Amino acid sequence: MHNSPSDSPQAISWLDHIGNWNPQLLREIRGKLKLRNLIVAIGLSLLFQTLLLLFYSQRIPMQECYTQMRGFGCTPSWQVWWLEQFRFITWTEPFILFFTGVYSLVADLSLEDYKGTLNFIRISPRSSINVLMGKLMGVPILTYLGIGLSIPYHLASAIGANVPIAFLCSFYILMIGTAFLLFSLSLLLALLSGWQAKFGGQVSAGALVFAFITFIWFAPAFMWWNIFTTWSSFSQVLVGGRIEPIHAEWWYLSITSNIWASHAFTIVNLGIFSLAIWRILQRRFHNPASTLISKGQSYVMAVYVQILMLGFCMQSSFMRIPSSNSSTIEFQLILLLLIYIPNCFLFLLAIAALTPQRQALLDWVRFGALATNEGQPAGLGYIIRDLIWSDKSPAPIAIALNLIFTQVLILIWVNTWTASEIRGKALIVLASFVLTILVFSLIAQLILFLKTRNPSAWVTGTISALVFLPVLIMVSLSINPDRHAGLWLFFGFPWLVISNIKFSDIILAFSAQISVIIALTLQLIYQLQRARMQDT
Template structure:
């Protein structure tokens, strides 16, 4: 096939014709107003292909006539339907006595309708346009995030099934270039549909009197949040997720929670902000600039860590998603971040309950450590290689070997994750302990520390169980690990609530569960001691069982390796 040299990269004649055809598409020709602009578009796209060939491939595969036509039509039809819905909500003479958009006396969030001299209803058009802007403000990011997450997960799952992802790994492009091309190219039709709706949003903002600073903050925050969810979608796909609908459903649920909170704060006079009012005593609720910087900072840190993990896994799919070094830094970031929310300012007469804040921190930390268990725990073949390597180093018992072994357990890429998870839990406890020690009551301080300790031992038990299952020879060990650990967390509380065993009774089963912190205040000292000793015994037994299996596996692997040369020598002598 003929090649055309353009810029720094060689392009096939088919690629060149595709770009010229794309620039003259009847729906996209509206975007440029002269022949010179039409000629510049292929050059612009070719410069993009020089910058990121993977992005060019993704765009080339998606910007077909049919896809472009459907995207543009769907975007305009959705905007028309939304405008029709809002137009139908306007009050009409002789039919509507009160409406949200009338200008009369307000009663139960609706206003009485007032007529002018000609008998027409006076409409609060500014409120109408503002409501339209609010709907677009929530609807457009929802489509952008959910559709993009679905497409990214599905695309990576198909690439993995076809084996083309390994082929892409062999290309001379840098891994960051390939991943960036995926992030920008796979949802390109979603970007187009959203961009076509931006003029309506800007027009409604102008007619509704929306502040320019608020609009600028919106257009800064939405791309940042989208980056977090998009890199998180690739993280989920590399974690083993193959169903795009499941990732989209999870994101939709998270989005719906924030939308409901916003709806409640919109109509509640007590709250006008989503979430806490302060972070380390900084008034993030009352200052739009501070809130924007705070959100952008969170998104930047989250995107950075997601990017580090997906780049690591893309370069070597046999590695765990997160290295042990990275996990320690991530745990520090998350612990420092969530610790800022208990530092709130209370008005006179309000009572501060630190245990309630600690319970919320424990819940968020538990979710994070479940992610760590999934991302840090190596699978069977990796552990077999590590056990064989460890078996070759057990002949000497020097101090140097002990230090090397400890370093391997804490920082090694192939060693079991139990020690690393324990160190992560210690990091969290070390960060939260100074805050707990500032509590006024010594009894509450002791209860807080015990709650952290009980939660840490329970999470280590879950990690040990997951590691034992993933070390088994079952083909569906990942599914079994997820089901057993999930059941261990969810089933005991459900069963206890079903039989009427409440957390405030301070019973031993609640102390042994994942939610031990809810009954710590009503439990006796003996119950807490028995619960802690029981968890430590279970953890010790699981750790001993895992160590025994690793030792046996290492010996078996060494015997198999030693037998192979012996068999080959014997066969050569006999021949």
């Protein structure tokens, strides 16, 4: 009887070893590495390399090219011939790896959730990290195989083009680090909110959307960020022309002048963001009903992101610009705007990640700081501690603390500006931002505390309406920011009015926002007390 290679003792021992280390990885290997899948993956990789080689066979440097145009034309030398192939592979591999990896991970985990098999994986005695790492390594294994088969061609073209092998090592290290971050994010997206159940079996549509975003955004960002920082001295190799390296600094420390510093900065940040995502995955995997992150984690993450963004505003070249120059004032406002925009997304995500659902709030009322049990600690201090740290307590206090931690850092930076006029405008922007985010967080918490069907959709719709509807209404009614600056400031659009707003408009707008915050806070307290009385 003929035995297949997979039935040999060596193969069985190898598979058993993988199964003992990570059963989920063994499950994915057995599911993905079927003969048909292997033939397709290997065939596509070899077909890509063959077509690329056939195309460049028309560009082989020959003497006849100088007297007669042949095919696509030829290259002037063998080094250039190899360099063009190296450049093409270098630009193609990240797009293929990121797109196919993200698509396969989101589609696979979403399909598991839709079919219900993910619940069986959750009750596995293995840790969530072990299970999810098995998914990350095993699901895109055919993509890994296809990319791995192209490495010898890539290495040969690098040698032929006299490209330093150190650059090739840097390329693969950074690509693997970025892929790990993106694939970890893909696992998180697939686990969020059960969106795939709303589309029935069409889980591939959502996976395709995420993969497309990766293809048009993350993959180009990976290449261009490294070209302008880490690989600036290899721009001739990557783009065919000399790109002057940018002199970027982070907290006045250069991250582009030294290749080791640029590598360290990129790799460390990839590691920190990956670690944060895996902490969220570990929390979310076994408890899908919990908030996305804990309140303590949110404080650390918000401060770190703020320090990261502010670091890029600390450039030595900015200090050499005369402070009396009007263009400097405009430049400082632009820097503040560049921090303001990601902060808006950051805090909207924080509201979504920290705000507990109705059932969690009811549990907090029954068993938390508001509980009436005799053995339960009581007092204002215990309630405040619970509001700051308990994941089931209302989120606005945690959002307010995140605002304090992050905006104080920006205030310290703004205080270094020499022009008092520009500092006043910046304070208006920051105050408006803080009050608007507090209003949004209170509204989100009140909606999630209601007995409604699909409260998350109601929160998303309400917040979106509060952001976009006032602008549409005021524009349609010809309410000009110059004449009605206070109204625009009340709805959270300080950038349109800070140039010529009156002090009275500022007082009225902020007083109105504070009144709304107080009213919403009282309403939330009333709802909590009502739930407590009903439970009693």
